[in-house]
Amino acid sequence: MARTVQQLFDLSGKTALVTGGSRGLGLQMAQALGEAGARIMLSSRKAEDLEQAVAELQAAGIDARWIAADCAREDDIQRLASETLQRMGDVDILVNNAGATWGAPAEDHPLAAWDKVMNLNVRGYFLLSQAIAKHSMIPRRGGRIINVASIAGLAGNPFEMKTIAYNTSKGAVLNFTRALAGEWGVYGICVNAICPGFFKTKMTTVLIETLSEEKMATHAPLRRLGDDEDLKGITLLYASEAGKHITGQWLAVDGGVSAILGG
Numbered sequence: 001m002a003r004t005v006q007q008l009f010d011l012s013g014k015t016a017l018v019t020g021g022s023r024g025l026g027l028q029m030a031q032a033l034g035e036a037g038a039r040i041m042l043s044s045r046k047a048e049d050l051e052q053a054v055a056e057l058q059a060a061g062i063d064a065r066w067i068a069a070d071c072a073r074e075d076d077i078q079r080l081a082s083e084t085l086q087r088m089g090d091v092d093i094l095v096n097n098a099g100a101t102w103g104a105p106a107e108d109h110p111l112a113a114w115d116k117v118m119n120l121n122v123r124g125y126f127l128l129s130q131a132i133a134k135h136s137m138i139p140r141r142g143g144r145i146i147n148v149a150s151i152a153g154l155a156g157n158p159f160e161m162k163t164i165a166y167n168t169s170k171g172a173v174l175n176f177t178r179a180l181a182g183e184w185g186v187y188g189i190c191v192n193a194i195c196p197g198f199f200k201t202k203m204t205t206v207l208i209e210t211l212s213e214e215k216m217a218t219h220a221p222l223r224r225l226g227d228d229e230d231l232k233g234i235t236l237l238y239a240s241e242a243g244k245h246i247t248g249q250w251l252a253v254d255g256g257v258s259a260i261l262g263g
Contacts, residue, residue, distance in 0.1 A: 008242040012037035015088045016239065017080075019071050019128065020098035022049035024201040025148065025231055027056075029095055032232035033239055034062030038093065041084050042066045071098040071124035072116065081131035090136045093239045096125040097148040101166040114165045121169035125176060133189060142188040145180070146238045149173040149193045149250060151258045170195075174250055181248030190247040192238045197254020199226035221256030 016033045020026040021042035034040045034057055042050055042057075042064060050066035057064035065087065069080040084091060100120045102113040129145055137143030152163065153170025161167075174193055181191040198216050217224050234251055237243045252258040 003241070005242070009236055009240045010037055011093075011236075011240055014038040014092040014239075015041070015090065016093035016095065017041045017043065017084050017088075017091050017132065018095040018097060019043045019069075019080075019124075020148075021095070022046065022053040022066075025196060025199060026095070026097040027053050028228050028231050029097065029146075029148075029235045030057065030064070031060070031062070032235045033093060033095075034060070034064060035232075036236055036240065038239070039088060040064040041088050041091075043069050043071070043080055043084075044098065045070050071128060072100075072120040074127060077124060077127045078131060081128060081135065084132075085135060090140060091132050091143070092137075093144045093146070094129060094132050094137075095146045095148070095235070096128060098124060099148065099169075101163055103161075103163055105162050106164040109164055117165040117169050118172075121166070122172045122176065125173060129180065129191075133184065133187075137189050138184070138187045143190075144239050144243075145189060145191040146235065147173050147177050147191070147193040149177070149195045151195045151197045151252050151254045151261075154195060154252070154258050155261055177250065178248045185247055190238070190243065192243070192246060192248070193250040194231065194234055194238070195250050195252040195254065195258070196231065197226060197252065197257045199230070217255075219257060220254065221260060224255060226253065226255065 016038045018026050018030040021030045022044040030040050030042055042053055044050055047068040054064045054066045067080055067083055069076040071077055100117050102117055125147055150170040152167045153174050177191050177193040230253055234253060
């Protein structure tokens, strides 16, 4: 007999590792997974932020822990993977969310800033996915990897944005998602991406400096920015048995911005 909707979306007994999880979109995604029953390991660079985020999750009845790590550093990534597996056991769900941006005209964009964005937004995703899959998902022939991309990876810079490295990195994340899904499908691993639009997070600071939140909202057909609930549904779909036949895909959660930009 087919499972019920409630059974398909239930993550009880599952373990999730969420990078960049101490605030913003990462914390929202962690909340969604935890509310569905998963145990959560949060990671970001700052221990103080992680302590506060984990306290918030625990107050909501979610089993949550943390490890401070810089996902732009290979040694930190390997330590994060190893310690997570040691403390939590196998990882069923990996959310690659840690990211960086940099605002500068393309002709003047510093090379060091370009490398910083690429190391975290692309190389970091690859290294952590590799470590978790090799030591947990592939041997068990199953798992979910959710990569946070952006509508900035779907087309050129809209409006007054000058974020060439960020756009390039997020375009790379989309093809990384498709390529990994094609290669690891044989192991039962589903790999998908989410493309957030304009949310009230640190990552939109570059644009907010030139456009007010109200003006930003007018560019979306739904006439608002993303809020602290808007990623929960797609995160749970990708992570759960409800999404077991979805892989190599991306979905824009952007109030319709990419639709009118032709993304």
